[in-house]
Amino acid sequence: MSRKYGDEYGFATRAVHTGNDVDAETGAIRRPITMANSYELPFDPSTMNWSSAEGNLYTRNGGANQKYLQEKLASLEGGEDCVVLASGVAALSGLFFALLQSGDHVIFSSVTYIAVYRLLNELFNNKFNVETTIIDTSDIEKVRAAIRPETKLIHIETPGNPTLHISDIKALAELAHENNILLSVDNTFASPYNQRPIELGADFVVESLTKYINGHGDAMGGAIIGKREYLDIVRAQSQVNLGAAISPFNAWLIMRGAVTLPLRMQQHNHSALAIAAWLEQQPEVSFVAYPGLPDFWGHEVAARQMVNGYGGVMAFGLKADHDTHNRFVSYLRVITSAVSLGHDESLIVFLGEDDERQYLYPEEFHNGFFRFSVGLEDTGDLINDIRQALDRIKADTED
Numbered sequence: 140m141s142r143k144y145g146d147e148y149g150f151a152t153r154a155v156h157t158g159n160d161v162d163a164e165t166g167a168i169r170r171p172i173t174m175a176n177s178y179e180l181p182f183d184p185s186t187m188n189w190s191s192a193e194g195n196l197y198t199r200n201g202g203a204n205q206k207y208l209q210e211k212l213a214s215l216e217g218g219e220d221c222v223v224l225a226s227g228v229a230a231l232s233g234l235f236f237a238l239l240q241s242g243d244h245v246i247f248s249s250v251t252y253i254a255v256y257r258l259l260n261e262l263f264n265n266k267f268n269v270e271t272t273i274i275d276t277s278d279i280e281k282v283r284a285a286i287r288p289e290t291k292l293i294h295i296e297t298p299g300n301p302t303l304h305i306s307d308i309k310a311l312a313e314l315a316h317e318n319n320i321l322l323s324v325d326n327t328f329a330s331p332y333n334q335r336p337i338e339l340g341a342d343f344v345v346e347s348l349t350k351y352i353n354g355h356g357d358a359m360g361g362a363i364i365g366k367r368e369y370l371d372i373v374r375a376q377s378q379v380n381l382g383a384a385i386s387p388f389n390a391w392l393i394m395r396g397a398v399t400l401p402l403r404m405q406q407h408n409h410s411a412l413a414i415a416a417w418l419e420q421q422p423e424v425s426f427v428a429y430p431g432l433p434d435f436w437g438h439e440v441a442a443r444q445m446v447n448g449y450g451g452v453m454a455f456g457l458k459a460d461h462d463t464h465n466r467f468v469s470y471l472r473v474i475t476s477a478v479s480l481g482h483d484e485s486l487i488v489f490l491g492e493d494d495e496r497q498y499l500y501p502e503e504f505h506n507g508f509f510r511f512s513v514g515l516e517d518t519g520d521l522i523n524d525i526r527q528a529l530d531r532i533k534a535d536t537e538d
């Protein structure tokens with residue numbers, strides 16, 4: 140247990156200190172990276188449970204750096220316990236695998252990261268006979284109507300990837316609990332600096348640590364935060380036996396990245412809001428979806444539950460054809476064309492009109508659109524980069 144853990148400390152203080160401590164052996168004021176697969180056994184190991192996630196035994200069962208990071212994330216999300224795993228998808232699949240049985244029913248958002256769709260709608264449905272309903276979870280009456288006696292879990296993403304779709308966490312938690320259902324919320328786009336679903340009643344938070352929490356685009360990880368009684372099952376099944384353990388080095392990198400989460404999120408929030416408002420004014424732009432814009436359909440709910448800002452991710456389109464969208468990206472000089480989000484550098488990806496889930500998205504997304512993750516560069520440089528790329532497109536048509 141580290142020195143500073145309690146709720147009496149603010150978010151930034153806990154981001155710096157929780158999970159860190161003085162190293163008992165050297166006196167260093169930073170806990171070291173423990174790159175070890177195994178830990179020394181007691182005098183008589185013959186009665187040990189080799190599948191136990193308690194104590195230090197084997198790094199797949201739980202290593203030192205993993206535990207430090209779990210302490211920090213449980214504190215930042217306001218949860219009782221945390222399990223960190225090898226990626227955000229390992230966390231999602233780990234939670235689903237631990238909670239769901241054959242014959243259960245799951246309701247999940249029509250806008251989610253693609254792996255959620257693959258896992259629930261294809262793998263769990265086809266292989267394990269888990270029934271699924273994909274629904275617009277911003278509409279509470281639709282969710283209520285979809286509930287069945289065997290509904291075990293409602294899983295949402297808010298803001299959702301890639302359309303920034305917003306769902307009301309508090310209202311869904313109330314509905315779920317009235318019906319004895321668990322609610323899990325993927326908080327990757329917001330990060331705990333902007334939104335804390337457990338405080339709003341959610342049972343679980345899932346995070347891709349690969350994004351804002353690490354923040355530097357150099358390590359993958361995932362976390363589930365929630366009640367210990369459930370997380371012990373996740374640990375036993377998904378970590379120890381499915382083997383999705385995070386490497387100690389990645390856990391250490393993410394721990395280091397998380398220290399500056401509050402400061403980074405302030406810049407992401409500030410810059411993205413300014414750029415979204417600017418983009419809306421550009422004649423070449425067909426639409427901008429960003430929860431911080433007052434005219435965004437989900438703004439009111441977002442303003443209630445996103446306490447410090449709206450994050451760095453937005454979607455927008457151009458009044459242009461498929462090829463022009465691609466040329467626009469090729470003309471960018473500061474913003475990089477790559478998947479992922481929440482990195483220090485700005486990233487953009489063109490999601491074309493042929494995406495298989497297009498029918499689940501609002502109409503303005505149907506001609507193809509960009510998912511744009513605003514990084515930590517100067518806001519003015521990002522605006523200038525977009526403006527010069529738009530000017531080059533215009534010049535192409537005038538040639």
Ligand SMILES: Cc1ncc(COP(=O)(O)O)c(C=O)c1O
Pocket residue numbers: 226227228229252296300325327328346347348349350359360361479480
């Ligand atoms: C909302 C969301 N959840 C989960 C994931 C998966 O995370 P990872 O890539 O770390 O497995 C992503 C990845 O983009 C995501 O955007």
